[in-house]
Each structure stands twice: as structure tokens, then as C-alpha cells.
Amino acid sequence: MAGQTETVLNAILMGIDRGELNPGDPINENALIERYEVSRTPLREALLRLEAMGLIQRQPRKGAVLFKPSLEEFLAILEVHARLEGQAAGLAARRISSHAADRLMQIVEACATHARDQGNGDPDGYYALNLEFHKQVAEASGNPFLLDMIKMNARKLLAYYRARYDYPGAIAQSAQEHRQLAELILSHKADAAEALMERHVQFDRVTVMDLLAKLG
Known part of the structure; x- marks a missing residue:
């Protein structure tokens, strides 16, 4: 059973x-x-x-x-999710192993290549790479409980993050920020990595309203 x-x-x-x-x-x-x-x-x-x-x-x-969030629920979940992702990036900057660093840079390069070669095309393909980037950062934090919390919160918003890559320029910006985040993590700049990751996963209120409308 x-x-x-x-x-x-x-x-x-x-x-x-x-x-x-x-x-x-x-x-x-x-x-x-x-x-x-x-x-x-x-x-x-x-x-x-x-x-x-x-x-x-x-x-x-x-x-x-x-689950389909209201505007207020979306913003509340996003606030928590951003803090969790930021904490993972900060811990990764302190704890990342050389092997994990290599994996992280591989996915960063894959994101950059996709953004360069595909432009705004194939947003679903880029989204898969984006998920892998965030997974690598969370795993590099060395905290499995934090990883589980990130997964649980992310699943409530995954459809909206996926839809965000339909917007022109969103893929290029994401790929660029992934490289910046990786550089901070590999340089062991924990506070800066945490702050940038929080900004990276956040949406402003107008974008949230657009995404809620987009998915009906």
C-alpha cells in the first residue's frame, strides 16, 4: 500500500x-x-x-x-523562496567542493551557450538548464533539509518561473546572472552570493500580476 x-x-x-x-x-x-x-x-x-x-x-x-496562488499568496511564497535560495547560495560559497564547483561551471556554460545560440527561442529548454543550476547551488550548500524546503516551495511557483522565460531578454539576463552567482560562490563571497541570489529569483509586483494573468 x-x-x-x-x-x-x-x-x-x-x-x-x-x-x-x-x-x-x-x-x-x-x-x-x-x-x-x-x-x-x-x-x-x-x-x-x-x-x-x-x-x-x-x-x-x-x-x-x-495549487493556484492568489497575488498575496504568490508574493508571500516568493518572499520565503527567495530567502531559502539566497541562504543556499551563501552556504554554497562557504562549502562548495572542487567537484561541485566543476559541475556548477558546466551548467553555467550550458546556460550561456543556450542564451547565445537560441536567443529567446526554446524557453522550455533553457528552463531545464535553469532548474539544474539552482539544483547544483542548493546541493552545494551541504544542507539536505534546506534542499527539501527549496524543492517544496519551488514547486508552488515552477509554472510561473517557466512562463517568465517567454519574455524577451529573460533568458539572456538569467544566464548572465548565473555566471555572476557562480563567480561569487567560487570566490567564497557568501554575503554577496546570498544577496544576488535573492534578487535573482525575485519578481516585482507588476511581473507577478502579469504571470498570474498569463497562466489564467
Whole structure:
């Protein structure tokens, strides 16, 4: 039973990470039962865990839907997320190993190459690189609990970060800031890395309103 619960839970989490599930999308319980050959009890247990994480909401007569933030909720989550990402960058600047530094620079170069060769094209391809950059920084912090907290908060906003790369110039700016962040981390400038990362992941209020409107 526990294995079935984990199967459904991971399937929904992967759907969020890949952009297959977007804010406000309904969770089709019957489709999940059929696809993963699970019973209704482990499915409901998985949904209860996702609800406790704040990733789904239950609506009267509509069932479970993926969490869709209001403007105020978006700004509140973003405030926390920026601090967590900033803390990860600061810790990475203090703790990063030579092997992790090599991996970080590899993804920085991949981001720069994509921005140079693709321009504003293939935003989904760039977004995958962006996720890997932030994953490398968080792992380099050496704090697995912080990494889990970042993942949980990020999943509430992933669709909006992905949509941000549809805006002209957003990819080039992101790639440039990734290089600046990496240079600060590799130079062990913890305070500067933390401050820049917080700015890097933040949106101003107008952009937040645009993104909320864009995703309906």
C-alpha cells in the first residue's frame, strides 16, 4: 500500500516538475488509478500528503486541483523562496567542493551557450538548464533539509518561473546572472552570493500580476 502511495505521489510531483500539471489543473483520480494500477485508498493518501505540502487544494464539487496562488499568496511564497535560495547560495560559497564547483561551471556554460545560440527561442529548454543550476547551488550548500524546503516551495511557483522565460531578454539576463552567482560562490563571497541570489529569483509586483494573468 505504501508503495502505491509513493507511486502516485511521485507521479504528480514529476508532472509538476515537467510542466505537465499547471496551477488550477484538476487531479484526475480515475486516470491515475487506471494508469498506475492503484486502488483508491493509496491515491487518497497521496492526495492528503500533497495537500499537507500545500501543492493541491480541494474545492467543493470539483475535487482536488493543483495549487493556484492568489497575488498575496504568490508574493508571500516568493518572499520565503527567495530567502531559502539566497541562504543556499551563501552556504554554497562557504562549502562548495572542487567537484561541485566543476559541475556548477558546466551548467553555467550550458546556460550561456543556450542564451547565445537560441536567443529567446526554446524557453522550455533553457528552463531545464535553469532548474539544474539552482539544483547544483542548493546541493552545494551541504544542507539536505534546506534542499527539501527549496524543492517544496519551488514547486508552488515552477509554472510561473517557466512562463517568465517567454519574455524577451529573460533568458539572456538569467544566464548572465548565473555566471555572476557562480563567480561569487567560487570566490567564497557568501554575503554577496546570498544577496544576488535573492534578487535573482525575485519578481516585482507588476511581473507577478502579469504571470498570474498569463497562466489564467
